[in-house]
Amino acid sequence: MPDGLTKSAILLLSLGEDEAAEVFKYLSPKEAQKLGMAMAALSNVSREEISGVLSEFRHKAAEKTSLGSSSDEYIRSVLTKALGNDKAANLIERILHGGDTSGIESLKWMDAASVAELIRNEHPQIIATILVHLDRDQASDIIKYFPERLRTDVILRISTLEGIQPAALRELNDVLTKVLAGGDKIKKSAMGGVRAAAEILNFFGSQDEAAVIAGVRDFDPDLAQKIQDEMFVFDNLLDLDDRAIQLLLREVQSDSLIVAMKGTQSELREKIFKNMSQRAAEMLRDDLEAKGPVRLSEVEAEQKEILKIVRRLAEEGQIVLGGKGGEESLVE
Numbered sequence: 001m002p003d004g005l006t007k008s009a010i011l012l013l014s015l016g017e018d019e020a021a022e023v024f025k026y027l028s029p030k031e032a033q034k035l036g037m038a039m040a041a042l043s044n045v046s047r048e049e050i051s052g053v054l055s056e057f058r059h060k061a062a063e064k065t066s067l068g069s070s071s072d073e074y075i076r077s078v079l080t081k082a083l084g085n086d087k088a089a090n091l092i093e094r095i096l097h098g099g100d101t102s103g104i105e106s107l108k109w110m111d112a113a114s115v116a117e118l119i120r121n122e123h124p125q126i127i128a129t130i131l132v133h134l135d136r137d138q139a140s141d142i143i144k145y146f147p148e149r150l151r152t153d154v155i156l157r158i159s160t161l162e163g164i165q166p167a168a169l170r171e172l173n174d175v176l177t178k179v180l181a182g183g184d185k186i187k188k189s190a191m192g193g194v195r196a197a198a199e200i201l202n203f204f205g206s207q208d209e210a211a212v213i214a215g216v217r218d219f220d221p222d223l224a225q226k227i228q229d230e231m232f233v234f235d236n237l238l239d240l241d242d243r244a245i246q247l248l249l250r251e252v253q254s255d256s257l258i259v260a261m262k263g264t265q266s267e268l269r270e271k272i273f274k275n276m277s278q279r280a281a282e283m284l285r286d287d288l289e290a291k292g293p294v295r296l297s298e299v300e301a302e303q304k305e306i307l308k309i310v311r312r313l314a315e316e317g318q319i320v321l322g323g324k325g326g327e328e329s330l331v332e
Contacts, residue, residue, distance in 0.1 A: 009038035010045055010053045029108045030135070108134060116145035124150065128157035131200070132192040137308070140203030151208075152215030158200065159216070159227055161192025194223070198230035202307065205300060232310070234260065234303040238268050240310075244319035245275040251309050258287050260302040262294045 012020040012035070024032055107115050107130070119127050119142075131139040131154065143151050201209050217224035237245065249257075249272070261269055269288075273281040313319045 005034060005038045006042070007053045007056070008035055009042055010050060011057055013039055013042065013045075014050055014054060108138065112138060112141035113145055116142045120146060120150070124153040125157050128154050128161055128192065132158055132161060132196050136196075136199040136311075137203045140200045143200065144204070144208065148211060148215070151212050152219075155197050155201065155212050155227075156216055156219060156223070158192050159194045159197035159223055161196070194226045195230050198227050198232075199311070201227065202231055202233070202311075203304060205297070232307065234307060235265060235268060237310070238265075238271060240319060242271075242275050244313070245271060247313060247318055248306070248310060249275060251313075252306055254284065254287070256302045256305060258284070258291055259294055259298055260306050261288060262291065262299050263296075 012023060015023070024035075027035065110118075115138075119130055122130075127150075131142065134142070143154060146154065201212060204212065213224055213228060216227060237248075240248070257272075261272065273284065276284065310319070
């Protein structure tokens with residue numbers, strides 16, 4: 001049976017160009033990329049598979065109602081009447097997560113190097129305010145294009161950012177208006193903070209991550225420790241309960257897991273083994289022993305891919321994170 005992504009690809013290819021194009025207008029950059037790749041990878045789809053996907057879509061569509069489809073304005077109106085403009089404003093934006101974000105959305109479609117080039121000469125506070133509105137991995141990629149001093153300054157400002165003052169928001173709007181056409185309507189939610197900084201640093205390589213933390217520690221040791229405490233690294237999988245490990249293992253390819261486990265502490269390996277069937281655990285042990293030395297960069301890359309799955313499961317509420325916070329070499 002095709003997975004959800006493959007079903008979506010089959011459905012859009014069945015709809016025709018115009019209808020599929022309308023659907024893509026509502027997707028985020030990552031969603032569009034994943035779905036586009038799935039569509040490109042499709043081949044030899046049987047008539048039965050197409051019929052099954054279309055039937056399932058019709059069934060699910062028939063179960064939907066219009067309730068909630070125009071709820072944003074209702075929520076804004078009710079909260080504003082109840083709390084007044086000032087008190088309701090921040091709460092509304094937290095609930096609705098921003099509404100119109102055309103300026104920021106434009107950045108999300110750009111590659112990291114281009115965004116870095118556009119904003120690197122702006123005030124670090126403006127850069128920090130922009131980055132907290134982006135996906136954490138994209139923000140991390142952008143920061144990697146900055147010189148070390150700017151990296152540290154931006155991470156410091158992200159970790160101490162508790163909200164966006166009206167004047168700062170106007171400045172942000174002005175900046176984005178200059179660099180992006182039509183970028184004058186930005187989300188006004190309170191974002192940033194230690195966790196945002198930690199989540200961005202989680203996507204850094206170990207050397208870059210250590211350098212930024214060291215720079216922050218020189219400025220504020222307590223803040224550096226707070227950021228590290230919020231960071232979730234691969235060894236922190238030990239803090240997950242067995243059910244969370246089992247959910248994670250369902251979504252991780254065995255080849256990726258083998259590389260990611262090279263060089264990990266024995267306690268973590270045993271925790272992973274015990275949450276697999278006996279046969280699967282024995283096969284994984286054999287594969288680990290048979291796998292030769294692997295570059296540290298390859299191990300870190302696979303670990304970070306698995307951590308992306310961990311964070312997605314946490315954001316979806318399926319698991320709860322405990323959370324806390326070199327040279328090119330070979331890992332035996």
